[in-house]
Amino acid sequence: MATPSRIDHEFTLTLGGFPKAGTKAAFREIAEILIVGTMHDAAPTLRDGRIYVNFCRKAATIRAAVSSALRDVERLGLTTVNIEIHIIHD
Numbered sequence: 001m002a003t004p005s006r007i008d009h010e011f012t013l014t015l016g017g018f019p020k021a022g023t024k025a026a027f028r029e030i031a032e033i034l035i036v037g038t039m040h041d042a043a044p045t046l047r048d049g050r051i052y053v054n055f056c057r058k059a060a061t062i063r064a065a066v067s068s069a070l071r072d073v074e075r076l077g078l079t080t081v082n083i084e085i086h087i088i089h090d
Helices: 022-034 062-074
Strands: 007-016 042-047 050-059 077-085
Touching: 007 022, 007 062, 022 050, 042 077, 050 062
Parallel strands: none
Antiparallel strands: 007 050, 007 077, 042 050
C-alpha cells in the first residue's frame, strides 16, 4: 500500500493559561520557547490579549498535522484552548 503524500496544512492554536497582566511577557517567553523547541513551522502572534500560534505543517492529513502540533506544544509545557483550521483552495 502506498504512503499518502505529505502536504501543507495551515491552522492556528490559541494558547491559554496566562495571567492577563503578563500576556506580553508570556508572549516573548513563548516565542523564545518555540524557537528553542525548533518548531520552524510555527509563528506566534499576540492579538487582543491572546497568544496564537500559526502553523503550516506537512502531514498526510489535517488530523495528523494538528495532532503532532498539539503534542509538540504540550511537550513544551504550553496549553491549547482552541484550534482554528484554515482551508486553502487552489
